[in-house]
Every structure is written in C-alpha cells, then in structure tokens.
Amino acid sequence: MGPITSVFDLETMARKRLPAVIFDYVHGGAGMELTLQRNEDDLCALALRQHDMRDVSHRTMSVKMVGEPAEIPLAIGPTGLAGLTWANGEVEAARAAEHFGVPFCLSTMSICSIEDVAEATSRPFWFQLYLMKDRKVNENLIHRAHAAGCSALILTLDLHVQGKRWADAKNGLSVPPRLTLHNTMDILSHPRWLVGMARSRRRTFGNLQGEVQHAKHLSALTQWIESQFDPSFDLETVKWVRKTWDRKLILKGIMHVDDARLAVDAGADAIIVSNHGGRQLDGAPSSISVLPEIADAVRDRIEVFFDGGIRTGSDIIKALGYGAHACLSGRAWLYGLAAQGREGVLCALKLLQEELSDCMALTGLSDLHNIAPDVVTAQPALRPPGRPGASGPAPQLQGAYR
Structure with missing residues (x-):
C-alpha cells in the first residue's frame, strides 16, 4: 500500500490485518446499520462555505475540554475491546494521546485495566463507566478510577440493553472470540495479528475480571456482564x-433536548451528543442532525461535545459549526490502532489535525472559538440555468469517497 493519506487508508489496513470477528465488531453497528450510515451521510451532506481574502496565516486549533488542554478539539473516545485489535491496545492508544496532546478515555469494557493505563502514562485520563446492576461493582470501579487519578468520568446513558449487532452474533464474538471452524480458519489466516496478540498482557476484560468473584472462567465472566446491563x-x-464522583462528570448518549436539560440539572460538567456510533438504537437520527437544537438549549450552561461519524478534519469543523465545543472519535483512532498500534493512533490524529488546519484556512477561520453561523450550511439547491430565482429539489449527495 502507498502512503497513508487519510483515516480511510487506515481503515483499509485494519480490515486486512484483523480477523473478521474483530474487524466487524470495530466497524459495524446495530441491526440494519441505518443509524451508523446516517452518522456518516449526514456529515457528508453538510456544506462548508469558502471565505477568501482573510488572513489565516495563524490558526488556533487548541481548546479546553472540561478544563483540560487539547491540541485539537478532539478526545479519544471510549471503545470496548480495543486491546483485541493490538496487543495492550488501550495502553498504546493512551500513550499516543498523551504524546499528541489530547484527552484519552478508557472504556469499562477495555482489555487493559484502569491500573494498566495509569501505570503506563503520566497525564490524567478519563474513565467511561457502564453501570451494572451490582451497585458494589459500580462503586469499586468509581473508586479505582479515582485512585488512578482519572480526571473525568464519562457515564454512558444508552445501554439499558445491548443493541442487536447481527454481525457479532453471526461471528460468535466473545472475549476471547468463540472458536468455530470458520473463526479458527479466519484467525489462522491472519498470522500478524495472532503473533502480535501473543504479546498482550491480558486477553479478557481487565477492569471486571477481579470484580466478579464467582466468575471463575472467561465464559462465566462474559455471561455475567451480559446479564448486568441495568434497564432501571x-x-x-x-x-x-x-x-x-467528585471530579468532572460527562454524560454520554444525549440525543434529546429534554435529556440535555436533565443533565444540567443533575450537575454534569459536559454532555456528549451521541447515538453510540450507531451501535445501539438502529433507526435513530444521526448525532449531527440533533446537535444544533441540543446545543442551542444548553450550551451556555454546560459544555457540549459531539460524537458520531468523525473521519476527517472537516467533520470536526462541521460539528463545531453546528454548536459543539469539541468532539470525540471512536472508530477513526481505532482503525489506526488496529493498523499500526501506537504509531497508527498518532497517524490518525496527525491526519485529522492537518485536515482541520487546511479546512480552517479555506473557510477563512483563524480561531475555532469563533465560527460564523454561515460557515457550515446545508448544500444549496441547484438552479436550472437561465431561470433566475427558479429552484428545484436539492440533489441527494452521497459521500461516495467514504
């Protein structure tokens, strides 16, 4: 493969390197993947107004996210099982984030534990919490995150039940992957991944293994986790x-204005407008489509972050222009991790930074804190030639390059 020029190149590399059972988990969504596709399509459909004759020789991209500096308005979002894409994957991603200068968030469902990441890094990181029915497990996870120096807790709201992910069910996804004849042949056909994973410190849920005393083997632990998501x-x-939790609290999974207002009332420091990357409610609106109304309702009282389909630097501009203070990314950095480990995560972040910088220059922006309302807009309707004022329906533009 030639030079890596975009996150999509990293996606292609990840697809080749990973067994299908792992890549499909990273790449896929719930059900028919309608929500997953809407996230990408609706970002593609937005237009950026080009503004010229402006001095953009000095462009400021750094922001603060719940008080913490970020070189670009992006945090590495929490993703489960990242440590199955690359040996010690969460540790490698956290080191990349620290080196680059953006926040890193560890998932409850990570392979590396809270303590593994704390031991490997010097910058405080964030921890994402899935609440279990067992309140004692929740308390222990919160206290462990506090003891590890985590500066923020991201509480995920949208996992009362787990979305039906058809590909994962067909592939027999579990931790570790359930071996079928098809899976075994597929895994053996990916020797680079197999040899790499032999170096991994852990091969199961690092944060939960010690919390469940009665789960004496991996299948029992997996079954316990599946029974613990709390519909109450x-x-x-x-x-x-x-x-x-007495530090910064961020609520993830806000898709309705009413829930955003409740988050403010509950004392959260920030919210993340997110549909779980299309992995929960299939048929939900895209995150970008509901962002403006949520941001308009609460952004003067709380920080509003965006998650859902970030693949390019221009996507970040679109989210900020639609009202977000900053963004989180899941798949973009995970493709990099799966392709090249720590260097792949750094590559993804640098590509997004370069694209963001170029996009700022071409839209006449020197500071991301001041994006004029007309920079991000709907694609203008095409008008028939020779008929001033006449207009037809706007064409349905698809993001073919994606």
Whole structure:
C-alpha cells in the first residue's frame, strides 16, 4: 500500500490485518446499520462555505475540554475491546494521546485495566463507566478510577440493553472470540495479528475480571456482564453517580433536548451528543442532525461535545459549526490502532489535525472559538440555468469517497 493519506487508508489496513470477528465488531453497528450510515451521510451532506481574502496565516486549533488542554478539539473516545485489535491496545492508544496532546478515555469494557493505563502514562485520563446492576461493582470501579487519578468520568446513558449487532452474533464474538471452524480458519489466516496478540498482557476484560468473584472462567465472566446491563437506569442513578464522583462528570448518549436539560440539572460538567456510533438504537437520527437544537438549549450552561461519524478534519469543523465545543472519535483512532498500534493512533490524529488546519484556512477561520453561523450550511439547491430565482429539489449527495 502507498502512503497513508487519510483515516480511510487506515481503515483499509485494519480490515486486512484483523480477523473478521474483530474487524466487524470495530466497524459495524446495530441491526440494519441505518443509524451508523446516517452518522456518516449526514456529515457528508453538510456544506462548508469558502471565505477568501482573510488572513489565516495563524490558526488556533487548541481548546479546553472540561478544563483540560487539547491540541485539537478532539478526545479519544471510549471503545470496548480495543486491546483485541493490538496487543495492550488501550495502553498504546493512551500513550499516543498523551504524546499528541489530547484527552484519552478508557472504556469499562477495555482489555487493559484502569491500573494498566495509569501505570503506563503520566497525564490524567478519563474513565467511561457502564453501570451494572451490582451497585458494589459500580462503586469499586468509581473508586479505582479515582485512585488512578482519572480526571473525568464519562457515564454512558444508552445501554439499558445491548443493541442487536447481527454481525457479532453471526461471528460468535466473545472475549476471547468463540472458536468455530470458520473463526479458527479466519484467525489462522491472519498470522500478524495472532503473533502480535501473543504479546498482550491480558486477553479478557481487565477492569471486571477481579470484580466478579464467582466468575471463575472467561465464559462465566462474559455471561455475567451480559446479564448486568441495568434497564432501571434513570435520573436518580445519575444523581447517585454525581454524589459518588467528585471530579468532572460527562454524560454520554444525549440525543434529546429534554435529556440535555436533565443533565444540567443533575450537575454534569459536559454532555456528549451521541447515538453510540450507531451501535445501539438502529433507526435513530444521526448525532449531527440533533446537535444544533441540543446545543442551542444548553450550551451556555454546560459544555457540549459531539460524537458520531468523525473521519476527517472537516467533520470536526462541521460539528463545531453546528454548536459543539469539541468532539470525540471512536472508530477513526481505532482503525489506526488496529493498523499500526501506537504509531497508527498518532497517524490518525496527525491526519485529522492537518485536515482541520487546511479546512480552517479555506473557510477563512483563524480561531475555532469563533465560527460564523454561515460557515457550515446545508448544500444549496441547484438552479436550472437561465431561470433566475427558479429552484428545484436539492440533489441527494452521497459521500461516495467514504
């Protein structure tokens, strides 16, 4: 393969390097993947207004996210099982984020543990919490994150039940992957991944293995986790977390104005407008389509972050122009990790930074804190030639390059 010029090149490399059972988990979404596709298509459909005759020789891209500096307005979002794409994957990604200068968030469902990441890094990181039915497990995870120096807790709201991910069910995804004849042949056909994973410190859920005393083997641990997602999760649960955690609290999975207002009332420091990357409710709107109304309702009282389809630097501009303070990315950096480990994560971040810088220059922006309302807009409708004022329906433009 030639030079890496975009996140899509990293995606191609990840697809080749990973067994299907792992790549499909990273790449796929719930059900028919309608929500997943909407996230990308709706970002593609937005237009950027080109503004010239402006001095853009000095462009400021750095921001603060809940008080922490970020070289670009992006944090590495929490993704489960990242350590199955590359040996010690979460540790490698956290080191890349620290080197580049953006926040890193560790998932509850990571392979490396909270303590593994804390030991390997010097910059405080964030921890993402899935609440379990077992309140004692939740308390232990919160206390462990606090003891590890985590500066923010991201509480995920949209996992009352797990979305139906058809590819994962067909592939027999588990931790470690359930071996079928098809999976075994596929894994053996990816020797680079197999040899690399032999160097991994852990091969199961590092944060939960010690929390479940009765789970004496991996299949029992997996079964326990699947039974623990709590459909009774409500506002009172969020308030309990707020009382238990005394540092920055970010609520992830906000897709409705009412929930955004409740987040403010519950004392959250930030919200993430997110549909879980299209991995939960299939048929939900895209994150970008609901961002403006949510941002308009609460952004003067709380930081609003965006998650859902970031693949290019221009996507970041679009999210900020639609009201977000900053963004999170899941798949973009995960493709880099799966392709090249720590260097792949750095590559993804640098590509996004370069694209962001170029996009700022071409849209006449020197500071991301001041994006004029007309920079991000709907694609103007095409007009028939020779008929001033006449207009037809706007064409449905698809992001073919994606």
